[in-house]
């Protein structure tokens with residue numbers, strides 16, 4: 469390989485670091501429950517939620533933070549959050565049932581996403597707020613309410629296709645949400661169905677990292693609310709959706725160096741960093757770099773609650789350049805947010821056992837096979853490049869210095885594409901069969917979003933862990949309740 473190891477070390481919070489510094493305990497868990505194994509830390513999500521609430525507090529804003537449940541199916545995380553005053557955003561019938569069963573009262577639940585009739589019915593019957601995606605959905609809901617004589621349902625209108633004042637049209641197209649230019653027609657409908665639905669707010673969810681784009685959307689929502697009020701409707705919430713992001717990496721320099729070297733590798737000015745010269749979206753066309761890097765910006769200090777803060781302080785050109793938070797406060801609007809990934813920051817890790825380490829005869833990275841499938845550790849699927857941590861089974865003999873190793877990580881399916889990483893991963897020590905690799909910070913989307921039973925391989929178990937009297941305790945995820953009886957706190 470040559471050259472310095474290109475590390476991408478994960479950023480580790482206090483709890484996650486402490487868990488990972490308990491190798492004997494982690495091996496005990498994986499021996500008992502199998503590999504792969506997801507470990508979730510429910511208490512961490514409370515800290516993350518408090519971070520969002522303090523951003524609200526700093527801007528004197530009221531409202532609600534709804535956890536986007538789809539990012540992790542954990543019962544423990546949901547139940548822990550139910551014990552706070554957070555809300556939850558559910559995107560399917562099953563998620564709604566689980567939220568209700570975990571202790572969320574209906575006024576803390578928002579139903580979003582594509583909805584089948586059963587989901588819509590339970591949402592309406594259970595009096596949760598329904599995020600309306602399109603006029604067709606509004607119609608469907610109103611008919612349902614009338615047909616089954618249900619109480620009037622609170623709705624929140626999801627909008628899309630915002631334009632920046634006068635200038636550039638937003639390029640990002642969304643399959644979801646009603647275009648703002650159709651607002652008048654939808655409001656007509658809402659007035660027509662006034663017996664069945666009650667408009668409580670408007671919002672958006674944009675899958676982008678761009679604060680400017682989101683600020684344009686938020687400003688568009690403020691203008692939409694003005695239009696509502698001019699017609700005598702009284703919605704008072706603005707929902708800024710999710711997408712606040714996570715800062716995955718510990719070191720900015722490592723990230724910058726890695727992406728620079730990746731560009732070099734694609735252009736052929738340095739040896740490849742990936743299997744088959746995969747460029748993560750970049751390609752070399754006759755010596756010119758083409759394509760776009762399809763990677764998550766893994767080092768991003770302004771993520772989570774800090775990103776929300778940045779959005780709220782952004783100026784609104786069509787309101788005299790005043791900060792968005794000031795405008796929300798002036799009208800006493802409620803701010804809603806639906807973070808998924810950001811609330812799950814530092815909330816878990818995925819363990820996978822090393823089954824085999826092969827030394828290729830032609831040199832190159834060691835071929836390391838794990839007792840896990842690529843779908844069980846979906847970091848690559850989400851474009852997150854981050855090194856796992858070697859959790860050795862046996863402590864190295866003292867005085868035996870660890871040698872760095874370059875490895876390629878494979879899953880356990882007999883499928884060429886079952887690659888845990890397409891890239892060569894540099895580890896500070898050579899993994900041995902029986903060791904565990906711990907993939908840090910996998911709770912957001914990387915645990916169960918893509919889980920399959922392919923080849924009859926086991927679906928990873930999930931355990932919840934918490935600290936009690938200085939030591940770590942655990943139970944199966946589904947056994948966790950946030951009370952002290954039976955172990956959990």
Ligand SMILES: *Cc1c(COP(=O)(O)O)cnc(C)c1O
Pocket residue numbers: 536538539557580581673709710711712713806807808809810
């Ligand atoms: C997925 C989703 C979210 C959460 O997005 P994150 O990027 O995980 O914060 C919020 N709202 C809606 C409508 C979603 O579909």
